[in-house]
Amino acid sequence: MKDRLKRLCFILTTLLLILGARLIQLQIVQGKRYARLSDRNRIRKIVVPAPRGRIFDRNGILLADTRPTWTIAIIPTETNDSALALLSILLNRPQNELLRRLQPVSEVPAPIDILRNVSFDVIAKIEENNFRLPGVIVRVDHIRNYPFRNLYSHVIGYVGEITEEELSRDSSYRLLDYIGKTGIEVCYERFLRGRDGYKYVEVDARGREIGPLTEKRPEPYLPGKDIYLTIDHNLQQTAYNLISKYERAAVVAIAINTGEILCLVSFPDFDPNIFLAPLDPLQWNALISNKSKPFYNRAISSAYPPGSTFKPLVALLALEKHLITPHTQLLPCNGIFQYGNRKFKCWSAHGRLNLIGAIEQSCNVFFYQLGTKIKVDTLAEFCHKFGLGKYTNIDIPGENAGNIPDHDFLDRRYGKNKWTQGFMLNYCIGQGEVLVTALQLTQLYSCFANGGFYFRPYLVAKIESAGRTILINKPQRFEVEINQTNLNWIKNALTRVVEYGTGQAAQLQEITIAGKTGTAQNPPNPDHAWFVGYAPADNPEIAIAVIIENAGHGGAVAAPIVGELVRYYFTKRTLP
Amino acid sequence: MKKIDITLLGTTCLLVIIGLLAIYSSASSQYLFRQLIFLSIGITSLLIACFTPRRLIYGMAEIFYGLTLLLLILVLIFGSGPGAHRWFAIRIFNFQPSELAKISTVIILAKYLSYRRKMDFDFKTLAGPTAIIIPVVTLILLEPDLSTSISFLPMYAALLYWQGLRPLYILLLFIPVLSFIAGFSLYFWIPFFTIISIIVFLRLRFFQALAAIATSSFFGLLSPVFLSLLKDYQRARIKSFFAPWLDPHGMGWNIIQSQIAIGSGRIFGKGYLNGSQKRLGFLPNRHTDFIFSCIAEEFGLIGSIILLVIFGLLIYRLLLIAYKTRDQNGALITIGFAAIIGYHVFVNIGMLLGILPVTGITLPLISYGGSSLVVTMTMIGFALNVAMNSE
Numbered sequence: 021m022k023d024r025l026k027r028l029c030f031i032l033t034t035l036l037l038i039l040g041a042r043l044i045q046l047q048i049v050q051g052k053r054y055a056r057l058s059d060r061n062r063i064r065k066i067v068v069p070a071p072r073g074r075i076f077d078r079n080g081i082l083l084a085d086t087r088p089t090w091t092i093a094i095i096p097t098e099t100n101d102s103a104l105a106l107l108s109i110l111l112n113r114p115q116n117e118l119l120r121r122l123q124p125v126s127e128v129p130a131p132i133d134i135l136r137n138v139s140f141d142v143i144a145k146i147e148e149n150n151f152r153l154p155g156v157i158v159r160v161d162h163i164r165n166y167p168f169r170n171l172y173s174h175v176i177g178y179v180g181e182i183t184e185e186e187l188s189r190d191s192s193y194r195l196l197d198y199i200g201k202t203g204i205e206v207c208y209e210r211f212l213r214g215r216d217g218y219k220y221v222e223v224d225a226r227g228r229e230i231g232p233l234t235e236k237r238p239e240p241y242l243p244g245k246d247i248y249l250t251i252d253h254n255l256q257q258t259a260y261n262l263i264s265k266y267e268r269a270a271v272v273a274i275a276i277n278t279g280e281i282l283c284l285v286s287f288p289d290f291d292p293n294i295f296l297a298p299l300d301p302l303q304w305n306a307l308i309s310n311k312s313k314p315f316y317n318r319a320i321s322s323a324y325p326p327g328s329t330f331k332p333l334v335a336l337l338a339l340e341k342h343l344i345t346p347h348t349q350l351l352p353c354n355g356i357f358q359y360g361n362r363k364f365k366c367w368s369a370h371g372r373l374n375l376i377g378a379i380e381q382s383c384n385v386f387f388y389q390l391g392t393k394i395k396v397d398t399l400a401e402f403c404h405k406f407g408l409g410k411y412t413n414i415d416i417p418g419e420n421a422g423n424i425p426d427h428d429f430l431d432r433r434y435g436k437n438k439w440t441q442g443f444m445l446n447y448c449i450g451q452g453e454v455l456v457t458a459l460q461l462t463q464l465y466s467c468f469a470n471g472g473f474y475f476r477p478y479l480v481a482k483i484e485s486a487g488r489t490i491l492i493n494k495p496q497r498f499e500v501e502i503n504q505t506n507l508n509w510i511k512n513a514l515t516r517v518v519e520y521g522t523g524q525a526a527q528l529q530e531i532t533i534a535g536k537t538g539t540a541q542n543p544p545n546p547d548h549a550w551f552v553g554y555a556p557a558d559n560p561e562i563a564i565a566v567i568i569e570n571a572g573h574g575g576a577v578a579a580p581i582v583g584e585l586v587r588y589y590f591t592k593r594t595l596p
Numbered sequence: 597m598k599k600i601d602i603t604l605l606g607t608t609c610l611l612v613i614i615g616l617l618a619i620y621s622s623a624s625s626q627y628l629f630r631q632l633i634f635l636s637i638g639i640t641s642l643l644i645a646c647f648t649p650r651r652l653i654y655g656m657a658e659i660f661y662g663l664t665l666l667l668l669i670l671v672l673i674f675g676s677g678p679g680a681h682r683w684f685a686i687r688i689f690n691f692q693p694s695e696l697a698k699i700s701t702v703i704i705l706a707k708y709l710s711y712r713r714k715m716d717f718d719f720k721t722l723a724g725p726t727a728i729i730i731p732v733v734t735l736i737l738l739e740p741d742l743s744t745s746i747s748f749l750p751m752y753a754a755l756l757y758w759q760g761l762r763p764l765y766i767l768l769l770f771i772p773v774l775s776f777i778a779g780f781s782l783y784f785w786i787p788f789f790t791i792i793s794i795i796v797f798l799r800l801r802f803f804q805a806l807a808a809i810a811t812s813s814f815f816g817l818l819s820p821v822f823l824s825l826l827k828d829y830q831r832a833r834i835k836s837f838f839a840p841w842l843d844p845h846g847m848g849w850n851i852i853q854s855q856i857a858i859g860s861g862r863i864f865g866k867g868y869l870n871g872s873q874k875r876l877g878f879l880p881n882r883h884t885d886f887i888f889s890c891i892a893e894e895f896g897l898i899g900s901i902i903l904l905v906i907f908g909l910l911i912y913r914l915l916l917i918a919y920k921t922r923d924q925n926g927a928l929i930t931i932g933f934a935a936i937i938g939y940h941v942f943v944n945i946g947m948l949l950g951i952l953p954v955t956g957i958t959l960p961l962i963s964y965g966g967s968s969l970v971v972t973m974t975m976i977g978f979a980l981n982v983a984m985n986s987e
Contacts, residue, residue, distance in 0.1 A: 024758060025919040028934075029912060035942050036908045040901060042949040046859040047897040054859025061856065062872045224876035 063233055064130055064223045067194070070214030071162050073244030075176055075204060077253035078280075078481055084166050084176050084205075090138045091161040092146070093131035096122045098228075099155030106152055110145050111135055113298065121195075130223075133196045136181075137163045137296045163296050164198060168253075170289040171260055174317040175251060175416065175479060177203020178292030201295070203416045204479060208247055211483050211491075217241030245485040250280035250478065250493075258588045259285045262581045268569035270318035272458045272477075273585065276466040276560050278495045279475025281414070282589070284459075286318040320414060323422040323455035324567060327538030327574065328382045328522075329552045330450030332510050333464065334390055335375055337402045339506040343393045346375050346509045353385035357445075364388050364445055367539075379513035380521035382537060384449050391448035392441060399447060400426035405500045406464045407474065408456055414477050415493075423455040451541055458565040461552045465535070468511060469560035472502045515557045522575040523551060526583035531590055532557035535582060537574035546570040551578035555586040562589055601917065601983040607910040608961065608976050614891070614903065615962035615969075621869050622890040623883035627964055634966040638973035645977025650985060653978075654925060657704045661728070664700040667693035668735040675739070682739050683967075694736045694744045695967040699974060701732050702751060702932035709759045710925040717765035725756070726769075743955030747939050749773065754935035755928055758918065764799050767792075768808055772815040779819030789816065850886070853878045854948045858892040858900075865896030883964040885956055889948050907941045917983045926982035933975040 046054065075084035092111070094104075108115035113135065121134040143158055164179045166172065179198040187193055199213075200206035219238040222230040255273060263269035264287050273282040290307055294300070307314055316322065338344045353370035356363050366384035370377075378386035403409055409424030423429070425447060430439045433453070446452035456464075459477060467474035476496040483491040514534035517523040522537040535553020542548055549571040554563040564585055566578040612635065620628045671693045675681035683690035708724055715721055729752050736745040753766050761769075771792065778788040792812055796805040823831055857873035866872065871893035873879050879886050892900045914934035918927040937960050944959045946952035958968040 021919060025915055028754070028757075028915050028931075032908060032911055032915070032938065035938070036904050038951070039904055039942070039945050039949065042946075042951055043858070043892070043897055043900050043904075046855060046949065047862050047892070047900070050859050051862035054856050055862060057856045058860035058873055061853075061878050062876050222872075222876070224878075230876065 062222050062224075063236065064221050064229070066219050066221060068217035068219055068238070068241050069161060070216050070241035071243050072164055072179070072198070073212040073214060074246045075212075076246065076248045077251045077256070078249060078282075079253065080248075081253040083168060083172055083249065083251075083253065084164065086162040087165040089136070089161050089163045090140075090143045091133055091136045091159050092138055093133045093157040093159060094118070094122060095131045095155040095157065097155070099153075103153045103156060106149060107146070107156060110142060110149065111138070131157050131159075135298070136161060136196055136198075139297070164293075166292045168257075169291045169293060171256060171285075172251075173203075173289040173292050173314075174286040174319065175203055175249070175256075175284050176292065177201060177205040177416065178295045179205050180295040198296070202418070204247065204249070206417060207415050208480060208483070211245040211247065214244035215242040245483050245490065247483050248481045250275070250278075250282065250481045251284070252282045252589075254592070255585065255589055256283040256285060259283045259581075259585055260287070262584055263287050263566070263568065266568045266571055266577075268312050268318065269567060269571075270322070270458050271564065271566050271581070271585070272319045272462045273562055273564040273589075274462045274466055274475075274477050276469050276554060276563050277475075279466075279477045280481065280495075281477050281479050282562060283585075284319050284479070286316070288312045288314040290314045317416075317418050318458070318567065318569075320412075320416070320457055320459045321418045321420050322567075323420045323457055324548055324550075325452070325454055325540040325542075326450040326456045326461060327540035327548070327550050328450055329461055329536045329538035329550045329565075329574075330454060330456075331382065331387055331448070332379055332468065332514060332536055333403065333406065333408075334387055334394070334399070334448045335379060335513070336502065336506060336510050337394065337399065338390050339375070339509065340402075340503060341394070341398065343390065344375060349374050350386055350389045353383050355385075357385045357388040359388065359392065359442055359445055360440075362442060375509065376513045376516060379510070379536070380516045382517075382522045387448040388445045391445035394444055394448065396425060396430065396444055396447070397427050399444070400424045406467055407498065408460050408464060412457075412459055412463055412477050414459060415479050419459075420457050422457055422460055423453055425453045429453070450538060458567050461550075461565040462563045465552045465554050465565070466560075466563035467500060468507065468514065469534070469554040469563060471504060471507060473497055473499045511557070514553070518553065518557075518579075523553070523579045525575055526551060526553060526579035526586075528583055528587050531555050531586055533583065533586055534560075535579070537579055539572070539574050542570065547572055549574040549577040551575070551582045553582050553586075555590070562586065599984060601913065601980055604910065604913045604917070604976065604980060604983065607906050607913065608973070610906055611910065611961040612969075614906075615887075615964075617868070618887050618891050618962060619883050619964045621871070621894060622874050622879075622887060623964065627883055631964055631969070634969050637966065638970045641970055642973040642977035642980070645974045646980045646984070648981070650923070650926065650981065653703065654707060657700075657707045660700040661704040664693065664697045665731060665735070668697060668732065672735065672738055677739070680739050680741065682741055690967070692967040694739070694741060695971040697732050697736065698747070698751075698936050698971060699978075701729065701748065702755075702929055702936070704728055705752070705755055706925050706928035706932060709755055709928055712759065715756065715759045715761040717761065717768065722769065725752070743943070743957050746777075747936060747943075747957070750939045751932050751935040754931050758928060758931045764795070767795065771808060771812050775812045775815035776819050776822075779816040780823065785816055789813075850879075851947070851950055851954055854886055854889040855950050857889040858948065861893040861896040861900075863897045865892070865894045865899055868894050870894060885944065885958060885963065886948060887963050888945050888959050891962075892948075904945075911938050911941070914979050917979055917986065921982055921986035923982065923986065926985070930979045930982050933979055937972065937975065 071086040074082060077083055104115055104118055108118055118134050122132055146153060146156065146158060178201055180201045182193050182197045182199045186199055187195065193199060200209040205212065217238065217240045220233040220236040222233050224230055259271040263271055263285060268287065270286045272284050274280060275282055294303060349372050352372040353366050355366050355369040370381050370383040373381060373383050373386055403424040409422050411419050411421045430443065443452060447454050463474050463477060478493050480493055482489050511534060514536055515532060517536055518526050518533045523535050526533050526535060533553050533555040534557040535551055538550030540548040540550060549568040551574045552565040554560045564582050566581045568577050571577040616628060616631060619631050671684060672681050675683055676685055677683055683692045705725055705728055708728060712721065729748060733745045733748050753770065756766055757763065774788065778784040789812060793809055796808040800808065853873060857871065857879055860873065871890055873893055874882050874890040879889055882890050891903060911934050914930050918930040921927050940957055940960045943952055943955065944957050947954050958965055960968065960972040
């Protein structure tokens with residue numbers, strides 16, 4: 021009997037020791053791990069999104085900020101099919117799109133964002149149907165806001181929902197995050213973005229919030245940094261008003277002494293706010309099927325033949341290479357120049373002209389004759405010095421380097437020795453394969469104005485964080501070695517263009533403008549109208565290039581726009 | 597002469613109080629209130645069991661047993677429960693005949709076995725007690741309630757052992773059942789078969805051993821046949837009993853959360869009423885089957901060990917009563933109850949600790965629920981009865 025009691029007690033003790041040992045294993049050996057798991061169960065880390073940095077013009081006018089909005093989230097473990105079906109109707113999104121957002125469902129019940137920037141009307145409907153939408157959460161959020169809508173679409177660009185590809189490149193983003201897509205928004209993304217904060221709340225097993233967690237302090241967000249652009253909002257608005265009556269046009273103005281871009285407008289354009297809400301297919305189709313390509317930044321991405329605006333550079337080259345003097349008179353212009361068996365036309369019959377007169381009257385025949393004397397590589401090399409055919413490295417994406425033909429280019433395009441000096445005749449009047457952007461032309465003319473140096477054009481003046489300046493763009497200077505006397509002749513000629521020549525439409529009473537018209541042929545379509553100039557002619561501050569596509573003569577269409585802009589810039593006087 | 601066993605009564609009271617505190621912490625005062633009503637019924641039946649003359653109990657054993665069988669048959673026809681026929685729904689609580697069967701089976705087995713002075717491993721000795729237990733276990737298995745029907749086996753083994761049957765013979769007796777259960781899963785069956793083979797070849801003569809192995813193989817092979825006859829959902833239920841981790845969002849979720857609750861309690865616990873796993877609803881059935889996880893979360897290792905020690909003391913006390921009494925029938929009753937309570941404690945806590953399969957089994961005197969509390973207190977009552985009349 022005693023053995024049996026002992027044996028049963030032994031079994032009892034053994035079983036209890038097994039339980040005890042397992043308790044020690046769970047509560048002491050693995051206790052820390054389980055405590056962490058228990059916290060992960062009950063503590064939900066909630067993202068407090070950082071507001072994106074604001075964007076101002078040079079005078080502190082707000083060009084992009086954030087505004088409050090609503091985001092819809094779903095707790096997958098709490099919701100059901102009928103709620104999702106109803107939500108898909110209310111949100112007007114296909115149900116499988118909502119379901120896709122909920123993949124992969126995590127073990128711990130937590131809300132997953134499914135749609136951001138939901139309008140107030142929709143939120144009101146969701147609140148009305150609250151009881152039929154278990155697991156659907158509406159939370160306050162903030163989102164980018166572009167108060168001037170279209171005006172800065174090509175400068176600031178826009179933000180949009182992150183794509184999977186972007187997400188795979190940078191894992192610090194989350195699905196549904198907004199990220200800069202074009203313009204300043206993408207180039208300065210790392211400054212504008214800020215760092216999201218977190219708050220901790222206690223949740224129950226069904227994922228419902230019980231309240232804030234006292235033992236874990238929230239991590240505040242760091243708002244995105246504020247960016248001050250070099251843009252002058254009023255000048256931008258003025259330029260926009262002036263060109264938006266044409267079908268396709270662009271304006272660039274830069275401060276000659278720094279390279280700061282004072283305005284940059286490309287038309288047509290688009291409203292960047294449309295990328296924040298789910299895209300309206302009709303609106304989107306209208307934008308992408310628009311033949312004028314509103315997303316195309318004509319100021320920096322579009323390379324045009326410069327037309328006659330190129331002539332001053334050719335003239336300067338001829339002077340520098342001693343091919344002519346300012347007083348040399350070439351063969352008189354009778355409207356046509358015969359070279360070999362080809363006839364090259366001028367737009368008028370100018371008679372006998374010297375260099376000044378040729379620029380002033382924009383005489384082609386004079387420059388055809390220079391074309392017979394200049395080697396293609398000499399021209400290319402000279403152009404490159406002024407930044408033509410090269411990226412200006414402006415701080416927004418999408419820039420076109422343009423094209424300045426040289427020996428290699430011609431060999432590649434036409435075959436070795438399949439091209440002749442005849443090509444140069446066209447190049448010297450800014451036609452043919454010579455292609456430049458409006459931005460490059462402002463750079464070229466600011467170099468003329470400065471007497472031989474120019475700055476890298478840039479859009480961001482400074483970046484501020486909490487009232488502290490953390491980055492100031494320093495002008496980057498490029499020198500071109502030019503004989504000042506030669507350059508003065510050219511500047512003189514440019515002043516005469518506006519005073520007596522083809523650019524008279526730009527003339528102002530109070531300020532002297534120097535500049536050059538251009539009419540770029542664009543067969544079979546009508547010509548593009550150019551005017552590039554700077555002011556005041558004797559002590560230049562600003563260089564402006566205007567291109568109006570298919571609008572005819574630069575002198576008639578583009579020149580008055582520059583005049584108005586210069587008037588506005590120096591007098592702050594609004595248009596009559 | 598008539599002396600109440602203070603240790604047994606004391607540990608019982610302690611466990612009941614711990615249970616009430618735990619129910620309040622894990623559920624609500626409403627559940628506490630209902631448990632207090634069950635407790636009053638439990639105290640009444642404890643007193644009845646304690647003071648009913650032993651002769652009366654002895655005499656009523658067959659009637660009691662017959663009534664139990666009748667109820668077990670009726671519950672199969674009229675009973676309810678989740679996907680099963682387990683209980684009669686009577687107004688405020690559910691009455692489970694299988695709980696009652698634990699008591700009546702122990703009493704009649706004790707009566708039958710106490711006739712026998714000597715236990716041998718032969719048909720004459722074992723046919724009777726086996727015939728008593730088989731209908732009960734079978735009826736409960738049909739409900740189906742696998743875990744409750746299994747709880748009769750350790751009780752049966754303990755009674756036979758106490759009556760003097762050698763452990764080896766008990767093992768041989770259980771080979772058909774154990775082989776059948778192990779046969780549900782190859783992972784259980786291979787080690788089981790190996791161990792059995794080693795034991796029988798070491799301890800028995802060659803032909804006896806061969807016969808044992810043959811029996812084992814036969815019943816082991818029977819279970820796949822049995823399984824193939826079942827419907828898919830029934831098969832799935834049996835499978836999940838053996839491998840709960842295959843179902844992480846159902847049973848697996850429960851057991852994972854239970855271990856998180858226990859483990860995160862660490863040494864001193866999170867404090868009474870402060871268990872976050874429990875409070876925030878991560879623990880399922882937290883006031884019934886999973887109540888030990890709540891206690892371990894709030895009172896830590898120290899509280900859990902103290903609880904185990906109290907249970908150990910209670911069962912030890914039952915064994916000691918059986919040992920001390922000269923009344924063979926009373927001793928067997930007490931041993932049977934000790935085995936049932938011990939099985940519940942070990943299996944319930946073992947499953948929450950993740951070392952045993954998940955089954956719906958309560959922690960005696962602690963878990964919320966009328967049947968379990970009343971039946972356990974009745975058992976304690978009988979044991980007190982035996983203790984009082986032991987000398």
